Amino acid sequence: MGAKSYQLDDIDRDILRHLQAEGRLTNVDLAQRVGLTAPPCLRRVRALEEAGIINGYHADVNAGQLDYGITVFAMVSLKSQAEADLQAFEAHIADLPPVRECHMLNGEIDFILKIVAKDLQSFQQFLTGKLTSAPNVEHVKTSLTIRAAKRLPGVPVD
Known part of the structure; x- marks a missing residue:
């Protein structure tokens, strides 16, 4: 069903x-x-x-209690949007625990990622070591969150 x-x-x-x-x-x-x-x-x-x-x-789970002090949103543009390249990027991201969400977008940016890190130094290492160096990544723009004003699970149930 x-x-x-x-x-x-x-x-x-x-x-x-x-x-x-x-x-x-x-x-x-x-x-x-x-x-x-x-x-x-x-x-x-x-x-x-x-x-x-x-x-x-x-x-x-409270991220701060586990020492994940920062949350970053990364907007990723790929060099190629061929289906095989999109799937290869998604497979790469699936193996990266700091990436908590990955959404493919319509428009200038190909993917938006929600990433957690213990601190800025560990995020920078992740960014350069695992994300910007990944195959087919053209560029990555990041925004560090200041605070979450709303965070609800699931969807509205009318």
Whole structure:
């Protein structure tokens, strides 16, 4: 059953809202919040997982507590946008743990990356040693974040 064919009702949407906000809810607590008993609530959650609507569950880790003091957004332009070159860049990025997100863009920039680093020196080493030196990279523009004004997981569930 694909996500496109799965018909969400109000209870499914309520389940998604609660799990997005607090993924560690027990099934009993979730069931109470959405007005169900535990067994049908669990069936619905499993159906949402099987349909590919719920992809997984993750801890929201405090980067600063693990000494990742900076977050940088890097805008990467490639020399070639041939599909093989795009895939090769994506494969290279997939093996770089400091890159937490990679999005291909439409326009002047080919990719935007979200990168975490312990400090500016380690970011600079990563930038020159792993990113700008990667095959097919034409240039990289970076912006260091000052603060995050909004950071929400997932998507709005209407």
